[in-house]
Amino acid sequence: MFRLPALVLLSLAIAFGGGAWSASWMLGATSGFGAIKLGSWTAYPELQTAKADPFAKAHRAGDGRILLGRAEGLVFTARADAAGAPLSGRCSYEVSGSTPPTRFWTLRVADAAGHPIEAAPRFPASLNSWTTLRRTDGSFSIRIGATPAPGNWIRLDTQGKISFVLTLVDTPTAGSVSMVELDMPEISLIGCADA
Template sequence: MLRNAFLTLLSLAMAIGLGGGSVWYALNAQDGVGAIRIGQWTAFPEIGTQAADPYSKARVAREGVLALGRAEGLSFVAERDDAGEPLRRQCAYTIEGSYPTARFWTLYAADHSLGVIDTGKARQAALQSYEVLRQPDNSVVISVGSRPAPGNWLLTSGFGKMYFVLTFYDTPIASSTGLSDVTLPRILKAGCNA
């Protein structure tokens, strides 16, 4: 009798622990259910639609973000550079390449909650398409780091993990057919302070 009670409690504890762990992983993983990946950038195109999966809806509810609908835009998140290493605030990066057609786009460095990194200065860790300098081929090169750089510079500071969030507004790539031949900028590590 005692053995059966113990086995029942053990089974219940394992079910709750493993079930809760799998849900936590699904809500925190950037390559979760419904994700698409282009290079190092990940997006959830269904997140603001009626067709969104339950994990995407739970992620939006937990983070308190405003999810964009298909006609409004699409957000991509990068947590690794092109070498596959996690993005770190103490490192400098170069984000280079062309950007898909969009009426407007924003790029910012984010903390673990995907909020804009607090730099402790008046300048935020964010850029937008109307303020960047473009190359002759219409591509954009952005220097990211704590030290000022000529051209386009995205300020970051501190230590620890970070993400880049690239959001396109009013863009044809938000439709499922628009994602087939999209290329996004590369993230190259330039060096680290520590």
């Protein structure tokens, strides 16, 4: 007598539970479709536009972040170095080269979830286009690690996986069709504390 209602309830619980779990997993696995990958750097130019796919819109709503619109700029994230090895908080890196044309840019270190990693007081946690020392050709070299370095340096001394976030503000790159031809800074591993 109660067998049929019990089976219906069990089926509904599996369907709703499985659906909620798969949607949550998919939202955590991607920021959406339409990614542009330039070396180690990845950007989602359609993320804040009306053309964004449903996964990107849900991801944006779940994060609660205010993102740059396509005309305002572009955010690139790197989770691996030039050799393809995942970025680690126990290692030192050099970010060198130049950025695409932009009015202003920032480079910061984030944890695996994308939250900024704060440095100890009086240590630099990020750099920007106004404070970065450049070579005569306009290129730069930024050291990122626990040991202070002359020139451009960002403090990094944490556990686990990290990412580098390069934000280009007011850039013609965001509206460019040929983004795959842009030069991005290269991320080179210098060494690791536990190696």
